[in-house]
Amino acid sequence: MYQEAKTIWAAIALFVLSTAVFAEKTDINEIRLAGPYSTTKPLMTDTLDNEGNRIDIDNVLMDAFVKKDIWKDKETKTEIVLPATAEPQLYMAGFTLQNTGFVKGKINVKCESKHKLFVDGNEQGGDVELVPGRHDISIKLLCKGDKPDTLRVSVESEQCFELNPEGKRYWTNADMMHGERISGVELSSSAKYARIRKSITYKGGETGSKNIFIELATGKEFSLDGFQYWLPEDDLYLRCYKETEGTWCYEKVDIKSGSRTPVGKYSGKGYAQLTRDLKKFLVTIDEKVPEEKNKDVHQILEPDDRQPGWRKRRNYSLYDIATGITTPITKGARNVYVTPNRDASRYLVSVYKDDLTERPFSFVDLLLLDAATGKVDTLVRHDGFIGSYRFSPDEKYIAMTGSPEALGGIGNTLPDSVIPSSYDYELFLIDLQTKERRCLTREFDPSVSSFQWSEQDGMIYALCENRDLESLYRINPKDGEAELLSLSEPFIYGSFSLAKEKPYLAYVGESKKEVGLEIHSGRNRIVRRIFEHLGYTVQKLDRVYYAGITKKNLKRGQWRFLTREEVERLKSGRYE
Numbered sequence: 001m002y003q004e005a006k007t008i009w010a011a012i013a014l015f016v017l018s019t020a021v022f023a024e025k026t027d028i029n030e031i032r033l034a035g036p037y038s039t040t041k042p043l044m045t046d047t048l049d050n051e052g053n054r055i056d057i058d059n060v061l062m063d064a065f066v067k068k069d070i071w072k073d074k075e076t077k078t079e080i081v082l083p084a085t086a087e088p089q090l091y092m093a094g095f096t097l098q099n100t101g102f103v104k105g106k107i108n109v110k111c112e113s114k115h116k117l118f119v120d121g122n123e124q125g126g127d128v129e130l131v132p133g134r135h136d137i138s139i140k141l142l143c144k145g146d147k148p149d150t151l152r153v154s155v156e157s158e159q160c161f162e163l164n165p166e167g168k169r170y171w172t173n174a175d176m177m178h179g180e181r182i183s184g185v186e187l188s189s190s191a192k193y194a195r196i197r198k199s200i201t202y203k204g205g206e207t208g209s210k211n212i213f214i215e216l217a218t219g220k221e222f223s224l225d226g227f228q229y230w231l232p233e234d235d236l237y238l239r240c241y242k243e244t245e246g247t248w249c250y251e252k253v254d255i256k257s258g259s260r261t262p263v264g265k266y267s268g269k270g271y272a273q274l275t276r277d278l279k280k281f282l283v284t285i286d287e288k289v290p291e292e293k294n295k296d297v298h299q300i301l302e303p304d305d306r307q308p309g310w311r312k313r314r315n316y317s318l319y320d321i322a323t324g325i326t327t328p329i330t331k332g333a334r335n336v337y338v339t340p341n342r343d344a345s346r347y348l349v350s351v352y353k354d355d356l357t358e359r360p361f362s363f364v365d366l367l368l369l370d371a372a373t374g375k376v377d378t379l380v381r382h383d384g385f386i387g388s389y390r391f392s393p394d395e396k397y398i399a400m401t402g403s404p405e406a407l408g409g410i411g412n413t414l415p416d417s418v419i420p421s422s423y424d425y426e427l428f429l430i431d432l433q434t435k436e437r438r439c440l441t442r443e444f445d446p447s448v449s450s451f452q453w454s455e456q457d458g459m460i461y462a463l464c465e466n467r468d469l470e471s472l473y474r475i476n477p478k479d480g481e482a483e484l485l486s487l488s489e490p491f492i493y494g495s496f497s498l499a500k501e502k503p504y505l506a507y508v509g510e511s512k513k514e515v516g517l518e519i520h521s522g523r524n525r526i527v528r529r530i531f532e533h534l535g536y537t538v539q540k541l542d543r544v545y546y547a548g549i550t551k552k553n554l555k556r557g558q559w560r561f562l563t564r565e566e567v568e569r570l571k572s573g574r575y576e
Contacts, residue, residue: 025154033074037090039089084145232500236253279343403420426441472505491509496508
């Protein structure tokens with residue numbers, strides 16, 4: 001199956017930058033100039049502004065709009081001479097600086113004409129602090145008078161940066177901190193199309209996300225309005241849109257023809273989700289538990305009761321599209337979570353309860369509910385160690401993740417005196433007919449993070465924490481035999497998808513890359529936090545340079561004596 005798989009991956013690439021150490025003062029002799037642009041004095045209805053200050057006509061003229069980067073497509077000049085002019089003229093000059101480290105310096109602008117300095121489009125004074133990256137330095141000039149003017153620019157800094165006259169875009173630390181990266185993928189049933197989810201980190205720390213859709217054969221991108229999810233039918237997806245306030249409409253859409261087939265509407269209370277047969281709505285309602293009658297006293301039932309909305313209780317009902325009849329599924333003061341089968345004839349119902357006297361303090365009963373008869377089978381009772389679960393494609397089994405202590409500890413291989421890790425997840429199987437329980441991964445070391453059950457070959461495909469990696473395994477539900485899939489990307493980045501009608505698998509992966517990072521701190525946790533903030537996992541850290549000392553030409557296990565100069569640098573205390 002995986003040999004035919006379409007692969008989608010996220011990758012990171014870095015280029016080594018050459019730097020030049022400028023002296024205390026360096027003249028900028030490569031500047032681009034755009035202009036002149038004519039500007040005229042406005043009609044003056046008063047000599048004072050709204051705050052009562054005298055209006056400076058030059059400042060008014062300087063405020064005329066000119067694009068900050070309009071100089072970029074102009075030729076580089078070694079000397080900028082601004083001609084004499086009878087009428088006011090605006091110019092925009094600029095150049096690009098590139099720095100690989102943090103730079104503090106001063107940009108000196110000398111000319112007779114009134115001017116303003118901009119760094120990356122933001123006005124500021126001569127003193128600058130530049131984060132690693134490429135920076136556009138723009139100078140807006142207002143020329144008037146009967147004498148030519150000469151523009152001279154210099155930079156003062158003792159730190160490393162370089163003039164970038166070509167304006168080339170290099171990869172820097174800023175590219176790792178900001179931008180788009182693939183975070184998920186979902187194949188259509190036919191494996192002809194895919195939805196790709198991207199996470200976005202903007203400058204300043206704000207985050208966002210977006211979806212793009214591609215045709216896998218051509219790589220062509222397109223948009224799908226109101227997309228909810230791919231349907232089991234070939235080249236169809238479910239679309240949702242708001243008809244009126246509180247009324248949501250659903251329809252099937254054919255990607256090729258664009259034809260739309262109405263499915264149903266819902267305008268009742270709660271959140272409605274279509275069942276997979278598209279005939280009913282599973283409605284979720286969060287009911288608020290009454291507060292204490294005495295408003296001056298708040299009873300804390302448990303530590304988490306301090307959180308807003310913690311006392312709300314979730315219940316479910318079923319809305320039949322054809323008849324308009326709503327049938328309650330659960331009701332009560334305990335929180336529940338319901339997972340329907342394909343036609344909503346059976347439900348897996350999780351009923352939660354907290355018990356602060358027993359580890360792990362939160363427990364669940366997993367029930368199998370027959371919608372027609374109301375019969376309830378208890379599959380799991382009072383278990384605090386189970387995770388996610390789902391029906392098998394033939395709905396004869398339940399596959400479930402959980403810690404080794406789940407289901408009475410059938411996945412535990414440790415002595416009774418040792419408590420297993422609650423973060424080490426196994427994969428379990430429950431036969432719905434016989435209620436037999438098996439741990440498929442009892443002798444399997446990696447921890448199971450997530451899984452999907454293939455409708456093509458009946459195998460379970462699981463994303464597992466394989467030491468420092470996340471890898472994809474194919475697990476046979478009959479005997480628990482696990483096979484590591486030999487994929488082109490060794491690190492699977494948290495997402496994969498199986499096509500329902502074709503033997504294809506898509507995943508988000510990363511190649512094995514080494515990233516060099518220069519920081520003025522020796523703390524490993526800082527490096528880890530930087531990359532974790534970006535959604536990356538640090539596999540291994542290796543310090544290759546410290547206090548001017550490198551491991552160059554030293555093989556693993558070898559050593560050398562430090563030179564006198566190296567010892568003196570260490571003794572100086574300037575390095576951590």
